[in-house]
Amino acid sequence: MxxxxxxxxxxxxxxxxxxxxxxxxxxxxxxxxxxxxxxxxxxxxxxxxxxxxxxxxxxxxxxxxxxxxxxxxxxxxxxxxxxxxxxxxxxxxxxxxxxxxxxxxxxxxxxxxxxxxxxxxxxxxxxxxxxxxxxxxxxxxxxxxxxxxxxxxxxxxxxxxxxxKEYLLNMKDEQGNTVLHLASWKKQRRVIEIFLGSGSVSTGSLEVNAINHTGITALDVILLFPSEAGDREIVEILRSAGAMRARDSVPSTVTNSQTSTDNPSTPERCWSNRDNLVEYFKFKKDRDSPSEARGTLLVIAVLVATATFQVGVGPPGGVWQDTSIPDQKNITSNNTAHFAGQSIMATTNTVGFMLFVFFNSVGFSMSLYMLYVLTSKFPLQFELQICLLAMYCTYGTALSCIVPSNLYLFVQLTTTILSSTMSALARSVRPLTRMLRKSFKDFTHRVV
Incomplete structure (x- = not known):
């Protein structure tokens, strides 16, 4: 211009x-x-x-x-x-x-x-x-x-x-929420009073028991997430208008056009195991954004990497503070030879230590792999990869320094070959687990 x-x-x-x-x-x-x-x-x-x-x-x-x-x-x-x-x-x-x-x-x-x-x-x-x-x-x-x-x-x-045009009050967004769901979530008492009028809802007007794709009603929203003293008044307003929780409502109140076979989040399935809100907080592709999921996975991966690295370089029971090589002239209550800096658990409970190293190394290597995948195409990608590689090498070196000679080969194999193949193994096992899960669901449905 x-x-x-x-x-x-x-x-x-x-x-x-x-x-x-x-x-x-x-x-x-x-x-x-x-x-x-x-x-x-x-x-x-x-x-x-x-x-x-x-x-x-x-x-x-x-x-x-x-x-x-x-x-x-x-x-x-x-x-x-x-x-x-x-x-x-x-x-x-x-x-x-x-x-x-x-x-x-x-x-x-x-x-x-x-x-x-x-x-x-x-x-x-x-x-x-x-x-x-x-x-x-x-x-x-x-x-x-x-x-x-x-x-x-x-x-x-x-x-x-x-x-x-009161049918407009019952229109749902992509998550199945009506305006009454949103008003309950926002704790908007005056708005809810406007929607409900005198407190009695006539047939064909506002559906106070409409259920969204998560399987909850407007009353569920206020009861599941209480935060203020005014919530009690809102609950009373909703109940006076005939509002119920989804698990108490009859199937006829479900207005969603999708059937239970088309929508995995229908009330019948959701409320079968929602006593502790597990179903409500599950990740759903049509509700949760990929960026939020990636952020959550990054936090989890960092926590796992930190915990497994910490316990790996400082194993349970600590390390010996002295060197002891028993012989005929030096009889002690503990006649197992050990050196200062070696893991106490490795010398006293070899099998337990091997299991500990195995599972801890699996968790550590998978967390590093997750960090690598989730941070791909980030700025300073090369520098970040150097950090991950340095942490991986530090972990392997630290474990090798605290184990007796008879476990040295096992630790090397676990921290190198096993850890490097875990990502490929996870990719190959994932389809198998999906198939088994699907088979199990089909079996339970047929039994029910």
Whole structure:
């Protein structure tokens, strides 16, 4: 974009715009190749008159979405520019449904920021925009609840009930959460009161016992994660509206269209072993991001590497502090020969020490392998690999120095050959374990 045109849009100077057009009538056409257009900038700065002039000269700018996924209507909705939004809707009433990144519409942005006036304007002009869903299947009401926008929530719920569109209150996001799930999670008492009204829920309106993909209801959310004194009041409000825990609800309350065979997280399966929340906190690909899983695995790998290295260089029982070589002239209660610095366990319990070295070396080598895999393509990758190799060599050297000569070969084989092949062995065993697990599940299902 011409810097002069950018300055005119930033300041809202219409006279300067006309001067630029007089010098170059095609100056607005040249902006089509740029990342921004003057309408976006003017909308962001709130220059209503300049927006009107650009719309008159180049209305196609109103439907352009920039590289960040924002159109002029997105920007106006996000900033709460009601007059600008009104001018843009005169170009095309459906601009409030224009999708940007992750299928986010201007109406979604207005809900996220709680722009009540913009929401009212868009609903009056294009009522269908309230049904639009993001890439994560979130409606504007989901987004307003997630971001604690009370006024926007109240306006949306009032409009939904006035238009007899209460089915929108039961729409679920990609995790199966209704807005009541989110309000319970956020501990939003006033919002829950708005959803439930007088406390009695009529047939076909808000489903207080809807179950998400994790297998819990809105009441479960508040009971499983108590944190504040006000939780008791929220529980009472939910119970007065007929809310129940998933394990107490009947199958007919499940509104998810997927059957138990299609969805492994159905309530029947979840609640069979959820007394200690194990099922709830299991990793789920459709819920947990890969970056969070990788971070968790890194922490676990570091902890395992630290623990196994520590116990490897300092084995149970410690090391001998003196050297003792028994002979006929030196009869002691412990007639086993040993040297200072050698492992006490290695000389007194050879079999136990060999098992200890074996399993500890397996854990240590696998943790280093996990660190190598999880940090691949990290910055300073070569330096990190040197650190891991140095730790591996230090571990093997330390073990070799504290064992008697009769166990030296065993330790060398365990810390070198076995440890280096564990990663390949794990990859070959993994398919076998999957097959056995699947066979076991099929067998238990047939028995049940």
């Amino acid at each position: 011409d810097t002069r045109l950018f300055e005119a849009a930033r300041t809202g100077n219409i006279d300067y715009l006309q001067q630029l057009l007089a010098e170059n009538p095609f100056i607005l056409n040249n902006t089509q190749l740029s990342a921004e257009n003057p309408l976006n900038i003017a909308a962001a700065m709130g220059h209503v008159d300049f927006v009107k002039e650009i719309i008159r000269l180049k209305p196609v700018f109103a439907i352009e979405v920039n590289q960040e996924g924002f159109s002029p209507m997105h920007i106006a909705a996000d900033n709460g520019q009601v007059e600008i939004a009104k001018e843009l809707m005169e170009v095309d009433i459906k601009l409030c449904r224009l999708e940007g990144r992750q299928k986010m519409t201007p109406f979604h942005h207005a809900a996220i920021r709680g722009r009540a006036e913009v929401i009212s304007l868009m609903l009056s002009g294009c009522p269908d925009c309230i049904e639009d869903e993001t890439e994560r299947r979130e409606t504007a009401l989901h987004l307003a609840v997630r971001n604690n926008r009370f006024e926007a929530i109240k306006m949306l719920v009032d409009w939904i009930r006035e238009m007899n």
